[in-house]
Amino acid sequence: MIPIAKPLIGENEKQLVNEVLNSGMLAQGSKVKLLEEKFASLCNVKYAVAVNSGTAAIHAALNACGVGLGDEVITTPFTFIATASPILMLGAIPVFVDIDENTFNIDPKKIEEKITEKTKVIMPVSLFGQPYDYKPIKEIADKHNLKIVEDACQSVNASFDGIKSGALGDISAFSLYATKNMTCGEGGMVTTNNADYADNLKKFRHHGQSEEARYNYHSLGYNYRMSDLHAAIALAQIGRIEEFTEKRIENAKMFTEKLKNIKEITTPYVVPNVKHVFHQYTIKTDHRDKIIEAFKKKGIGFGIFYPKPLHLFPLFSKFRYKERDFPVAEKIANQVLSLPVHPGVSKENIDEIVSTIEEVFKC
């Protein structure tokens, strides 16, 4: 069996968790603080605020930008639900914009026509580990006085023009879920260079209290804190992030080289000057079902991220989206297939996956 995802947990993770268990201090404490420092330094930003999921990170980031009732947030429909659900949690309106068919990320050319006086934030997703096209989006945001929240849940350690995912917009939100490029089981992180946002994020995760003065509730907040147990795992993982990233990139390169002559398949496009960290290695093909059938027979894991764009789900029906609103996202959703690319995938695994695909297109 070659799984589509596999967390790599070593002795260091176990040792650090034991340290926390033995300390008797399990909740947010010194391990979270150290993790925040290391994460901020990884992203080259001033502040990183740990929370307990990527969903919480997005919720907190949008809240810090002042998103509230009736505000509009521009984002992509080709993503996981948790990009858009925090918009709804704040009583705001998700305004979808179609994607670029090569990068799978929001198409900057289609954003400006969707801006209204209610627009507050543009939220691109750095999908599958490839950072969004930050330059044109920053120009648009500056022109219309909007904030940029990056959904960086899949792009830890990625960069564009040498700028890290996490530092490309005003605030970025990361996930440390079990399948992510680094993990602590469940967890999240918010990054920013803005001290006011950092302060707001810290209150939001802690019932609206400041860390200095408890039982003094400034604003509506939640229990979005990360525990030191989780931070211990993430601390061990962040120490291996370069190794994990390099292995994913190496595996992706091998796939692209070996699959390049199969005309029924389009391998992932990597934008020049981008460090794509391959949270997913996602091919496009009109023969997805045939490949899946062969994978199932051989015990090869796969993923369809995402089988249907968000605007077509009943959750969004009150916004009156309909089929063909976002033709690129709708087409791509029928073509994408993600192959196992995580650091636990060996060269032999890649050969097996490639030969299985070659076999499909022989007859």
Ligand SMILES: Cc1ncc(COP(=O)(O)O)c(C=O)c1O
């Ligand atoms: C693009 C995207 N946004 C948001 C999330 C939500 O993160 P979490 O599952 O940690 O809440 C995820 C991960 O699951 C994701 O991939």
